[in-house]
Amino acid sequence: MSLDTQLDLWEVFIQSKSGLPYIHAGSVHASDNKMALQNARDIYTRRGEGTSIWVMPSKYIVASNPDDNDMLFDPSNDKVYRHPTFYVMPEGAKNI
Amino acid sequence: MTKQEAIYKYALRLGDDALILGHRLSELCSRGPILEEDLALTNISLDLIGRTQALFIYAASIEGKGKTEDDLAYRRSENNYGNHLITEQPNGDFAHTIARQLFISSFEYLFYSELEKSKDETLSAIAKKTNKEIKYHMQHASDWTIRLGDGTNESHKRMQNAINDLWMFTGELFEMDEIDAQLLPEGISVDLIPLKTNWNNYIKTVLTEATLKVPEDGYMQTGSRKGIHTENLGHILSEMQYLQRAYPDAKW
Numbered sequence: 276m277s278l279d280t281q282l283d284l285w286e287v288f289i290q291s292k293s294g295l296p297y298i299h300a301g302s303v304h305a306s307d308n309k310m311a312l313q314n315a316r317d318i319y320t321r322r323g324e325g326t327s328i329w330v331m332p333s334k335y336i337v338a339s340n341p342d343d344n345d346m347l348f349d350p351s352n353d354k355v356y357r358h359p360t361f362y363v364m365p366e367g368a369k370n371i
Numbered sequence: 372m373t374k375q376e377a378i379y380k381y382a383l384r385l386g387d388d389a390l391i392l393g394h395r396l397s398e399l400c401s402r403g404p405i406l407e408e409d410l411a412l413t414n415i416s417l418d419l420i421g422r423t424q425a426l427f428i429y430a431a432s433i434e435g436k437g438k439t440e441d442d443l444a445y446r447r448s449e450n451n452y453g454n455h456l457i458t459e460q461p462n463g464d465f466a467h468t469i470a471r472q473l474f475i476s477s478f479e480y481l482f483y484s485e486l487e488k489s490k491d492e493t494l495s496a497i498a499k500k501t502n503k504e505i506k507y508h509m510q511h512a513s514d515w516t517i518r519l520g521d522g523t524n525e526s527h528k529r530m531q532n533a534i535n536d537l538w539m540f541t542g543e544l545f546e547m548d549e550i551d552a553q554l555l556p557e558g559i560s561v562d563l564i565p566l567k568t569n570w571n572n573y574i575k576t577v578l579t580e581a582t583l584k585v586p587e588d589g590y591m592q593t594g595s596r597k598g599i600h601t602e603n604l605g606h607i608l609s610e611m612q613y614l615q616r617a618y619p620d621a622k623w
Contacts, residue, residue, distance in 0.1 A: 281405055303407050309514055314407035317414050 284333040287315040289325035379433045384453030386426030392458040393419030418504040445615035450598035457540035459603040470533035472512035481566045490558035520581025542591025
């Protein structure tokens, strides 16, 4: 195993205000939970971007394999009826 | 000394503490041990410069001679600065930076919690705003102290050395001079004596968790509130004030 001087990698998710989804903001290096949260705070919320932060070790992310893209994502390309464009949106509905 | 003069000097030296420590931390910009820590330290530096600005604007308004916060920051000589000696000590290795942050931020947390109750409304408002930032500075420094102290043999040794080296600058934080004493009955200044026990307890808790030894109280350096500094301040000012000295009234 090579010696990594940059500590473990963590993924950072920021919620800009209460009720909205947490959105992936980027990643940070840290050696433990507390440091990950503090580093995320220092790097991604300095300009008032968020009111809540999630961090998780990057190693726990399970990612799809780009080789499987044809199988996973192409079938949805021609199914336009799955988009909610055939409905009239009720007034006042936000974040849809 | 009139009450106005005393408040001016009181606000000015609190600003000096923040200015000099803020400048010290700004020296670490692009030199942090890792990118994340680089940003953390410069964030703290910016918090301190912001606090400086608030205090200097207030000091200048009380002095009433039409000066700006920049005049106060850049146009005084060394013996007119009242910052604590610990704020001007070099960054050293990372352990020294952290030990300095630990000692100062934990003192400031106690200090500004009291200053929030000041009868001077401006000082009280500045204290309320700045104390949220200080709480984070204290958490940051405490966590690192524990991590390094309870880390490897090397980090433990370095952290203990840093604690020992800077200990002699901590006594001064609790000294009361005539300005503190004059403003105390008015309910404006903070009584520093009672803070010492709480500060000692906090430091002891952190150092114990970090498996570090609390140094014995020995000789304590003092003099900053009278304008007597270590050789470090002159070097800081020569760099910090260079532009104003070389190009007075330069605008950009």
